[in-house]
Every structure is written in C-alpha cells, then in structure tokens.
Amino acid sequence: MEMEYVKPRIGIYTVGLHAYWEQFNGLKERIVSYNRFIEEKLSEDAEVYNFGLVDSVELGRQAGEYFNKNNVDLIFLHSGTYATSSIVLPVHQRCQARTIILSLQPTPQIEYDQTDTGEWLAQCVACPVPEFTNAFNRSKIPFTVISGLLGLETQGTSAICNEITNERPEAKRAWNEINEWILAAKVKRNIQNSTFGFLGNTYNGMLDMYSDFTMVQAQTGIHIEVLEMCDLAAFLETVTSTEIGEKYKQLQEMFIISEDSPTDKLARKPTEEQLLWACKVAAAQQKLVENLDALVYYYHGAHGNEYEALQSGFIFGHFLLTANHIPCAGEGDLKTAIAMKICDILEVGGSYSEIVAADYNFGTILFGHDGPFHLQIADGKPILRGMGLYHGKQGSGVSVEAKVRTGEITALGVTQTNEGILKLIISEGNSIDGPIMKIGNTQTHVKFNKQPDLYMERWFNEAPTHHCAISIGHNASVLEKTANLLNISYSTL
Known part of the structure; x- marks a missing residue:
C-alpha cells in the first residue's frame, strides 16, 4: 500500500514596466524568457500556474483572480526588471497565498564597458524590491525575499554579460531556498486535505x-x-x-x-x-x-x-x-x-x-x-x-x-x-x-x-x-x- 502525495500548486508571475518595451527592443522577450526558465524549474516538483508578464495595474488584478481561481499555495513574484509597486499590490490584495519575491540577477557581474541602458535594465532586478516590500508591509501582506543568481544553464542570444550561473553558489543557495518553500507548500496542501x-x-x-x-x-x-x-x-x-x-x-x-x-x-x-x-x-x-x-x-x-x-x-x-x-x-x-x-x-x-x-x-x-x-x-x-x-x-x-x-x-x-x-x-x-x-x-x-x-x-x-x-x-x-x-x-x- 503506497500513498501518493499531491504536488503543491505554485503561482508565478514576472513584473516589468510597460513603458520599457517600446523604448528597448528585445527587453520584454528577454524578461519573458527568464519567466519561462523559472516555470520549467518549478514544474519539476509542483503544479505551476504561470500568469506570465504583469506590467500594469489591470493585469495585476487579473493575476490575483487567476491565482485565486487555481487555489495556489504560494505565489512567486519574479522581479524581472524595474516595475512600480502599484502593479504588484493588486495581485496580493486579491489572492492571500504566501508571497515569495524572487530577486534573481541573471549575471554575476555587469560588463561595465559594454552595457547600455537596455542591458542594464535586464540586470536591475533588485531595484524595485524595496518598493514592493514597503508596500506589502504597509498593506499587512506577509512576504519573503530570496536574492541571488537566476541559475541559467545556457547563454541568452541577446545577452552581453555571462548568464550561465547554474553552478554558482549564489544560484544554488537561492534555488535551495525556493525548493524548500515548494516542499513546505507540499506539506501544507497534503496536511490540509488529510x-x-x-x-x-x-x-x-x-x-x-x-x-x-x-x-x-x-x-x-x-x-x-x-x-x-x-x-x-x-x-x-x-x-x-x-x-x-x-x-x-x-x-x-x-x-x-x-x-x-x-x-x-x-x-x-x-x-x-x-x-x-x-x-x-x-x-x-x-x-x-x-x-x-x-x-x-x-x-x-x-x-x-x-x-x-x-x-x-x-x-x-x-x-x-x-x-x-x-x-x-x-x-x-x-x-x-x-x-x-x-x-x-x-x-x-x-x-x-x-x-x-x-x-x-x-x-x-x-x-x-x-x-x-x-x-x-x-x-x-x-x-x-x-x-x-x-x-x-x-x-x-x-x-x-x-x-x-x-x-x-x-x-x-x-x-x-x-x-x-x-x-x-x-x-x-x-x-x-x-x-x-x-x-x-x-x-x-x-x-x-x-x-x-x-x-x-x-x-x-x-x-x-x-x-x-x-x-x-x-x-x-x-x-x-x-x-x-x-x-x-x-x-x-
């Protein structure tokens, strides 16, 4: 007699600023590719509900309803580039699942002499995180932040900096934290339905x-x-x-x-x-x-x-x-x-x-x-x-x-x-x-x-x-x- 434990339901979305997409060619596609990489990694141990890119207040509202509809145990907020806190707050006002903010930089070091503004914006994932946490704290929304490297295994075609970081300790530590949250969510889902x-x-x-x-x-x-x-x-x-x-x-x-x-x-x-x-x-x-x-x-x-x-x-x-x-x-x-x-x-x-x-x-x-x-x-x-x-x-x-x-x-x-x-x-x-x-x-x-x-x-x-x-x-x-x-x-x- 074997018991099959159900996988947790994990929500994920990536944030960015809508104004950037016309200003910096290829930035949106690049941020979305990071989102898909995270989704693939999460899918190894969880049912993943990926809303995709949230770059406006209205999409934030829709994302919150989407996560509620799918009864997620956790929401990973992936900071893809700078975004205003007004975009993310509606998500978590509508869905009360625990929030984990992912501040995962694609590269360990910017190529300072070669980097333009578009490349910089693909790396400045930490920039909006204090703004998010301040808004969450004032709204009494619990959160946890995980910082580190994204852990990509291949180099992006448009990337100037080295993005292959899966063997870096900063990536391994971050993903260990992520995986522990997934395990904790697995316990919660199975305990609550036992x-x-x-x-x-x-x-x-x-x-x-x-x-x-x-x-x-x-x-x-x-x-x-x-x-x-x-x-x-x-x-x-x-x-x-x-x-x-x-x-x-x-x-x-x-x-x-x-x-x-x-x-x-x-x-x-x-x-x-x-x-x-x-x-x-x-x-x-x-x-x-x-x-x-x-x-x-x-x-x-x-x-x-x-x-x-x-x-x-x-x-x-x-x-x-x-x-x-x-x-x-x-x-x-x-x-x-x-x-x-x-x-x-x-x-x-x-x-x-x-x-x-x-x-x-x-x-x-x-x-x-x-x-x-x-x-x-x-x-x-x-x-x-x-x-x-x-x-x-x-x-x-x-x-x-x-x-x-x-x-x-x-x-x-x-x-x-x-x-x-x-x-x-x-x-x-x-x-x-x-x-x-x-x-x-x-x-x-x-x-x-x-x-x-x-x-x-x-x-x-x-x-x-x-x-x-x-x-x-x-x-x-x-x-x-x-x-x-x-x-x-x-x-x-």
Missing part, C-alpha cells in the same frame, strides 16, 4: 497530549474521524487466511525475530501464536485505514476483555502502516501524529519517540518508545521481540526494537501553547552508533550542539508534548517554512 483516524482515547492523565479536535482542524485543516474498537473488531472478522499469510511473509522479510533477551525476562522470543495474531490484526488495521492518512490510537479497557487481546497485536500492524505512509501515533497523541505526517510528506521518516535518558559518557540523549518506528530511517533490520507485558498498558504481545541510522537527524515536536495555539519545536542533531537496551523498544543515541543536561533544559523549557517525531537529515529550514505557511509558531533549538 483525514486522521482517532481510535480509542488519549492515555489517561497525560495532560500534555489532550487537544481540542476543532482547534486542530481550525489551525491545520486536518479532518479527524473518530473510530471505535468495534470498528476494528468488525474488520478482524473479515480477515482471511491468505491475508494473514501475506502479512506473515512481510514480517519475515522485514524483521529479525529475536531470541530471549539476555537482560530482560519480559522480552522473550515471540511465539508462533503471537506472530500469527499480530499478522491477523495487521490485516484488519490495513482495512481500517483505507481512507485515512494517519492514525492516532490507544485503548485501555477492562482486564481480559476481547479488545485487550485485539490491542495486544497493534504494534506490528502500526509499524507496517507507518512504513507505508500512514503514520501511527500511540497513546492517543494527536499532535505527534501531525509531526510524523509532516516528516513523512517530506520523505524524511518520522518515528514516534520521546527522550528516554541521557548518556553523559557518550554525550548523547537516548530517544525511543515502544510505539511505531519508520522503516525508511532504520539502521538495518528491526528486531521483533515478544513482550511479557506492555509497561504501563494492558496485555502482552510483540514489539519492535530498532534504532535510527547514523547521521544527521531532526527532532520535530508539536505542542500547544497556553493560548491554545499549535507550535513546532525543531531541533537538529546527529544520530551516533551506540549500544541500546534489549527490551523491545526503539532507541537511538542523539548528540546535539549542547551537552545533554543543558540541551534537555532548553527542550523542556519549550513546554513540549513529551513525544516527538525523529526524521533523518537537517530539516530545520524547511520545517520553519512549513510552520510559516501553516501560520503556526515555532522554536528552533
């Missing part, structure tokens, strides 16, 4: 995790579908022996089956009965999430009831779903499910985790949980262990032991402020190879830019939800842009 299932309830007493479903939908667009254990039980009745066999084959391919733990008497070699039950439950779980984009779950009922046996098989199935782009967050933690989904859309994993302990000898913090791990970021094959009991929960079954592969990681927490506003907590670090406990939990040693005690004080002082999502790579920059587009506050540690 449905999260909420199965059961939030773990009793974990006050940091309780959230208002209306608040979450108001701030993210996520629709939350409330599910019952009886819904899952009904699907369990439909599971066939063939479906169990398919899950059992996946289990054998994806996991190392443990022997008894040498240190924990509760962690034993899984029995065949436990493995088959986990496979049957996994088949039912797959049916439950057919129309879902993520799942939040927890159940703690009366000891010995039928649902206790059902939830004892949860972990393997939720591991499979998370690996197939349906992030699953245990203990009813809706906010961390959002963090996991953001990471999954960005294709950087998103494993359910929490701070476990500090290792002051290694200078690391151990992150882990008994909940779903993302196979995409695993260090080798995970281990499947039998558990004599699930600590703090009802029942027993099988659990996953794994760690994140070494290298750059980013921890993403989603918390809620005392004003009821969602907030991202973003922290980059590095996963290192270190020993872990053989207790059937995920665990990873992470080294941050501060020693463990000082780092934890800083993290805790952000008043986080006590779970977070672990992703691979240093992703702070794109996550900050994601928060910006979702209009959610953030802190980067």
